[in-house]
Amino acid sequence: EAGVxxxxxxxxxxxxxxxxxxxxPISGHDNLYWYRRVMGKEIKFxxxxxxxxxxxxxxxxxxxxxxxxxxxxxxxLKVQPAELEDSGVYFCASSQFRGRSTEAFFGQGTRLTVx
Amino acid sequence: xxxxxxxxxxxxxxEGALVLLRCNYSSSVPPYLFWYVQYPNQGLQxxxxxxxxxxxxxxxxxxxAEFKKSETSFHLTKPSAHMSxxxxxxxxxxxxxxxxxxxxxGSGTRLSIRP
Numbered sequence: 001e002a003g004v005x006x007x008x009x010x011x012x013x014x015x016x017x018x019x020x021x022x023x024x025p026i027s028g029h030d031n032l033y034w035y036r037r038v039m040g041k042e043i044k045f046x047x048x049x050x051x052x053x054x055x056x057x058x059x060x061x062x063x064x065x066x067x068x069x070x071x072x073x074x075x076x077l078k079v080q081p082a083e084l085e086d087s088g089v090y091f092c093a094s095s096q097f098r099g100r101s102t103e104a105f106f107g108q109g110t111r112l113t114v115x
Numbered sequence: 116x117x118x119x120x121x122x123x124x125x126x127x128x129x130e131g132a133l134v135l136l137r138c139n140y141s142s143s144v145p146p147y148l149f150w151y152v153q154y155p156n157q158g159l160q161x162x163x164x165x166x167x168x169x170x171x172x173x174x175x176x177x178x179x180a181e182f183k184k185s186e187t188s189f190h191l192t193k194p195s196a197h198m199s200x201x202x203x204x205x206x207x208x209x210x211x212x213x214x215x216x217x218x219x220x221g222s223g224t225r226l227s228i229r230p
Binding site: 003004023031033040041042043044045048056091093096098099100101102103104105106107108109 | 119124147151156157158159160161164166173205209210211216217218220221222223
């Protein structure tokens, strides 16, 4: 069974450009999460989808970030326009169930560099 | 608010030596605790988790962790380090204010193994 897949693995863009990250969760997993790790700091929660609905987007840094999950399958995270401080590793995770003890399965991340 | 503190951003041990990675948490409710590992060029992988029951939790690859409520700790250990253990390790708790698997991570500890 395929795990969580993220595209691209690396992206280098100039300040002011737009970048779209994609996450394909494990098939059948209704819950999808985005996290981000800024250089040297902790991994922080961005948002949570249940199927196509945003359940919690309290971690989204500002309105330059837009996440979608059309049809409740894959998700995209768009950054427009990108700023230098957006550089970091963006992780996607999915889980079949909700709840504090539920294991979330992570992708390998997309490393975004804004220059 | 929940938080996780990992002591030491970088730990280096000799092959065959004891591995000890420290983690302390703060939580207003009984915590659900996790250790994740990220090997080079891979995603985050669950090592082990504590939810309820036995306080000594065994995980994959010979790792284990002990939940000590009195010390608010969940340190990760392995009796004998192997070269393949070189990776970054993250201690985490799930947010009790969230009904989902919203994870709060520590800042990570990079483990190096000396031949």
